[in-house]
Amino acid sequence: MAGFIQIYSAESRALHFSEVVREMIQGLRRSRYIAYRLALKDIKSEYAKSAFGIVWDLLDPLVLGIVFYALWQAKVFNAGEIHMPYAVFVVYGILLYQIFSEATLLSVEVMHRSQNLLTQLKLPPEALILSVIYRVAFSSIFRIAVMVLFSLLGSALSPVGFIKFLLCFPLIILAGVAIGIFLAPFNAIYRDVARFVRVILVPLRYVSPVLFLIPKTSILNILLLFNPLGTILPNLRLLATNNAVADLGLTLAHCGALAIIGLVGWFIFHLSIPVLAERA
Amino acid sequence: MDAIVEVRRVSKKYSRNENSHLGYGIRDLFDELLGRKRSLELRKDEFLAVNDVSFAIAPGETYALIGRNGSGKTTLLKMMNGLIKPDAGAIVLRGPTQALINLGAGFNADLTGRDNVFNSASLMGMGRRETESILDEIVDFAELEEFIDSPFHTYSSGMKARLGFSVAVHLKPEILLIDEILAVGDFAFQNKCFLKMHALKKAGVSIVLVSHSHTRVIQLCEKALWLHRGQTMFQGPAKEAVQAYLSHLEAAEQEKLARQPARPAEPVEAQAPRKLPEKRKSLYGDLYDPVDGLTTPQVCLLADGEESLAFPVHSEILIRYEFSLQREFHDLDISLDIYRRDGRLMTSLSTADRNLLQGMHQGALRGEIHIADFDMAPGSYALVLGIRDAAGCLCRNVLVEFMVLSGAGMSWGLLDFRYEYRIQGETVWTNP
Numbered sequence: 234m235a236g237f238i239q240i241y242s243a244e245s246r247a248l249h250f251s252e253v254v255r256e257m258i259q260g261l262r263r264s265r266y267i268a269y270r271l272a273l274k275d276i277k278s279e280y281a282k283s284a285f286g287i288v289w290d291l292l293d294p295l296v297l298g299i300v301f302y303a304l305w306q307a308k309v310f311n312a313g314e315i316h317m318p319y320a321v322f323v324v325y326g327i328l329l330y331q332i333f334s335e336a337t338l339l340s341v342e343v344m345h346r347s348q349n350l351l352t353q354l355k356l357p358p359e360a361l362i363l364s365v366i367y368r369v370a371f372s373s374i375f376r377i378a379v380m381v382l383f384s385l386l387g388s389a390l391s392p393v394g395f396i397k398f399l400l401c402f403p404l405i406i407l408a409g410v411a412i413g414i415f416l417a418p419f420n421a422i423y424r425d426v427a428r429f430v431r432v433i434l435v436p437l438r439y440v441s442p443v444l445f446l447i448p449k450t451s452i453l454n455i456l457l458l459f460n461p462l463g464t465i466l467p468n469l470r471l472l473a474t475n476n477a478v479a480d481l482g483l484t485l486a487h488c489g490a491l492a493i494i495g496l497v498g499w500f501i502f503h504l505s506i507p508v509l510a511e512r513a
Numbered sequence: 514m515d516a517i518v519e520v521r522r523v524s525k526k527y528s529r530n531e532n533s534h535l536g537y538g539i540r541d542l543f544d545e546l547l548g549r550k551r552s553l554e555l556r557k558d559e560f561l562a563v564n565d566v567s568f569a570i571a572p573g574e575t576y577a578l579i580g581r582n583g584s585g586k587t588t589l590l591k592m593m594n595g596l597i598k599p600d601a602g603a604i605v606l607r608g609p610t611q612a613l614i615n616l617g618a619g620f621n622a623d624l625t626g627r628d629n630v631f632n633s634a635s636l637m638g639m640g641r642r643e644t645e646s647i648l649d650e651i652v653d654f655a656e657l658e659e660f661i662d663s664p665f666h667t668y669s670s671g672m673k674a675r676l677g678f679s680v681a682v683h684l685k686p687e688i689l690l691i692d693e694i695l696a697v698g699d700f701a702f703q704n705k706c707f708l709k710m711h712a713l714k715k716a717g718v719s720i721v722l723v724s725h726s727h728t729r730v731i732q733l734c735e736k737a738l739w740l741h742r743g744q745t746m747f748q749g750p751a752k753e754a755v756q757a758y759l760s761h762l763e764a765a766e767q768e769k770l771a772r773q774p775a776r777p778a779e780p781v782e783a784q785a786p787r788k789l790p791e792k793r794k795s796l797y798g799d800l801y802d803p804v805d806g807l808t809t810p811q812v813c814l815l816a817d818g819e820e821s822l823a824f825p826v827h828s829e830i831l832i833r834y835e836f837s838l839q840r841e842f843h844d845l846d847i848s849l850d851i852y853r854r855d856g857r858l859m860t861s862l863s864t865a866d867r868n869l870l871q872g873m874h875q876g877a878l879r880g881e882i883h884i885a886d887f888d889m890a891p892g893s894y895a896l897v898l899g900i901r902d903a904a905g906c907l908c909r910n911v912l913v914e915f916m917v918l919s920g921a922g923m924s925w926g927l928l929d930f931r932y933e934y935r936i937q938g939e940t941v942w943t944n945p
Contacts, residue, residue, distance in 0.1 A: 237607060237608055237609060237687075238605065238606070238607050239595070239605070239606040239607075239610070240603055240604070240605050240606075241592060241593070241595045241598065241599065241603065241604045241606075242599065242602070242603035242604070243551045243598065243599045243600055243601045243602060243603070244550075244603075245544065245545050245546075245547075245548045245549060245550070245551075246545065247545060247546055247547065247548040248548045263638075266635055266640055266641060267635045267636060267638075269635075270631060270632045270635040270636070271632075271635075271636075273632075274621050274624060274628070274632050277621075277623065277624055277628070278621050278622075278623040278624065281623035281624075282623075349618070350618065350619060350636065351596065352591070352596060352597075352614070353596070353612075353614040353615045353618035353619075354596075354612070354614075354618050354619060354636050354637065355594050355595050355596060355610075355612065356636060418542060419539075421538075422535050422538045422539055422542070423535065423539075501546060504545055504546060505542055505545065505546075507595060507596065507597055507598040508538070508541050508542050508545050508598055509538055509542060510596055510597055511591075511597050512534065512535060512538040
């Protein structure tokens with residue numbers, strides 16, 4: 234028992250900031266295998282009795298894509314200057330948005346969904362966060378495959394740009410996770426938080442450049458200043474198809490803001506588990 | 514030598530009201546984030562689930578937490594595992610700790626037993642290679658060689674419990690926290706767990722055990738802490754703690770019995786055609802109210818000559834019953850069944866075998882059963898009187914609930930024989 238000592242006290246852990254940060258980093262290192270097992274368990278049980286598994290997840294956005302493609306062809310709306318075939322534009326938009334919303338919702342609900350585990354086993358909180366990232370990364374593989382397929386069919390694939398896209402792609406998952414874990418402790422107490430996020434995610438798809446570009450003159454364009462999807466999502470799409478980036482300054486500002494939200498959210502998440510485990 | 518576990522003045526409060534429980538959760542979260550000191554002051558609807566509890570455990574010692582349901586044992590165990598945060602005090606653990614709060618924690622019904630072993634072990638902090646190295650041991654202990662690749666939902670509850678216990682105890686912690694797992698699974702499994710815990714204890718593992726099995730507590734633990742409504746009532750040698758706890762239970766049960774109003778005698782009912790009695794399900798079998806033409810039977814218990822509902826084991830007992838048959842019934846049989854309070858039938862004293870009621874068809878009937886040495890183990894019992902005739906059941910009801918109090922020594926099992934223990938031909942103990 235030499236050297237090993239663990240103290241659980243009533244004192245607030247927030248007073249020991251550097252100690253908590255060290256624990257968070259250690260937790261992240263220790264959690265890789267636990268998170269892998271948690272994600273694997275979720276994936277296996279989700280597709281346990283399904284013959285088509287992930288196909289259902291892909292079908293939903295593709296149906297929406299087909300509808301918007303038909304509407305675009307019928308000139309019901311103008312997608313703006315998109316620099317690529319609309320089919321490619323809309324598939325990238327919808328699938329990237331689906332990845333973002335999946336990462337956000339899984340993170341918001343992670344504490345509540347893991348309540349049984351949290352009241353019975355001592356887990357590093359980071360294992361839950363990493364498990365969400367692994368799980369979204371797994372489903373993203375299939376979504377990226379569909380994006381590549383559409384890029385090839387539409388002759389809109391830049392090989393160099395696509396490598397950059399793959400390197401930057403985790404940003405869209407991390408954006409969802411950053412927002413999600415910030416809200417997760419509050420959702421552990423009041424389930425209204427996740428419901429609110431679900432409600433917000435529906436209109437957010439239409440005020441972000443998912444299905445069409447927001448006209449520069451539109452009042453919605455002001456909203457894009459505060460909407461990280463307004464830069465991250467179109468830039469990922471542009472990278473993969475044209476090896477280009479737009480609004481770099483604003484993109485970096487959005488990434489910085491998300492990094493701050495994510496780090497603060499992680500700190501809160503780490504401290505809140507022993508306080509909220511029984512209430513989740 | 515330093516204690517391996519120290520619990521210092523630990524308290525934890527909860528709210529009885531779900532809404533305020535959530536509201537306080539938000540406040541507690543902000544207090545934690547803003548570095549504010551927690552207060553032990555009780556807010557509306559709050560109570561102390563654990564109240565100022567302290568104890569220490571030496572390395573290799575086995576310590577029991579005993580007490581009724583809701584006394585704070587599991588809350589204390591969860592705080593010791595860091596699952597929930599105390600509102601006051603501190604807990605110091607000087608060694609890697611493993612907790613067994615629930616045997617199926619982390620298991621998934623859709624996965625195979627093997628997948629679940631890897632999942633569960635990973636959640637308890639084990640890597641893939643480490644788990645692989647002890648996988649055979651785990652499967653062997655759980656006796657699931659043939660089924661380890663079958664889906665977990667096809668396992669019986671006993672198989673699930675065996676696998677859960679097997680994973681947890683093969684992780685070789687220095688401190689093991691166990692919450693009432695001996696109540697799960699069949700007798701053979703319970704014995705196996707018990708032997709494994711003995712082996713761990715011999716290997717120097719410190720164990721904190723929450724258990725309602727007092728026999729096991731005395732056999733396995735050096736010390737015990739009795740909690741009642743979150744407060745320490747006794748801590749010290751396990752046997753003394755269990756005795757103190759059982760005495761308290763007996764006193765509480767006696768008090769409850771004393772508060773029960775005496776059953777007034779039912780008025781004699783007028784003769785009427787017989788109707789089928791209505792059946793009620795109970796822990797003691799089917800119960801029936803008296804049919805028309807039979808008065809409600811009255812029973813009284815005399816212990817050592819005095820009417821009593823609580824008497825020490827080995828008392829001389831007289832059970833007296835009486836009722837009236839207001840019309841003719843044929844082939845009567847009266848049975849007095851004694852049940853333990855959990856529904857186990859201890860004995861049935863029947864008139865049927867020897868045809869003891871031959872010739873009795875009508876009128877008042879009084880019976881007495883004399884038991885010179887009542888040797889059922891201390892505990893709570895119910896006396897059920899059943900009356901039948903050739904056509905079926907006339908009446909079957911719980912007529913009295915009584916307690917057998919402990920005598921001089923401890924007793925386990927169902928009976929407490931009067932016996933003499935000899936070693937090398939010399940009497941070393943006489944019970945009672």
